[in-house]
Amino acid sequence: MHEMSLAEGILQIVEDTARANASAQVRAVVLEIGRLSHVEEQALRFCFDAVTRGSVADGARLDVLATPGRAWCMPCGESVALERLGEACPLCGSYQLQVTHGEEMRVKEIEVA
Numbered sequence: 001m002h003e004m005s006l007a008e009g010i011l012q013i014v015e016d017t018a019r020a021n022a023s024a025q026v027r028a029v030v031l032e033i034g035r036l037s038h039v040e041e042q043a044l045r046f047c048f049d050a051v052t053r054g055s056v057a058d059g060a061r062l063d064v065l066a067t068p069g070r071a072w073c074m075p076c077g078e079s080v081a082l083e084r085l086g087e088a089c090p091l092c093g094s095y096q097l098q099v100t101h102g103e104e105m106r107v108k109e110i111e112v113a
């Protein structure tokens, strides 16, 4: 389950930020997850709760923002919006798409006490 290693990576960032701010308590973590990423939000929440237990982020609120997906369509020669992976180009129906945005996940904000 790769959500566990993602959650551990998030905790690392959170702990570094808490240390940099000399804070012993993190109130909330805001994540951006692309619509085209393979991250399962429920699984990630479960793993986040598990890895943060006993850490500075124990009990912290996890907010998840979904960022839109975009891909480059070869036949159209332009950038198009994509709701999910595996969808065809909304303009021409082609599957020759190169995903450009929406596969990434990042920590957007960390709220410390």
Ligand SMILES: [Zn+2]
Pocket: 073, 074, 075, 076, 077, 089, 090, 091, 092, 093, 094
């Ligand atoms: Zn197209």
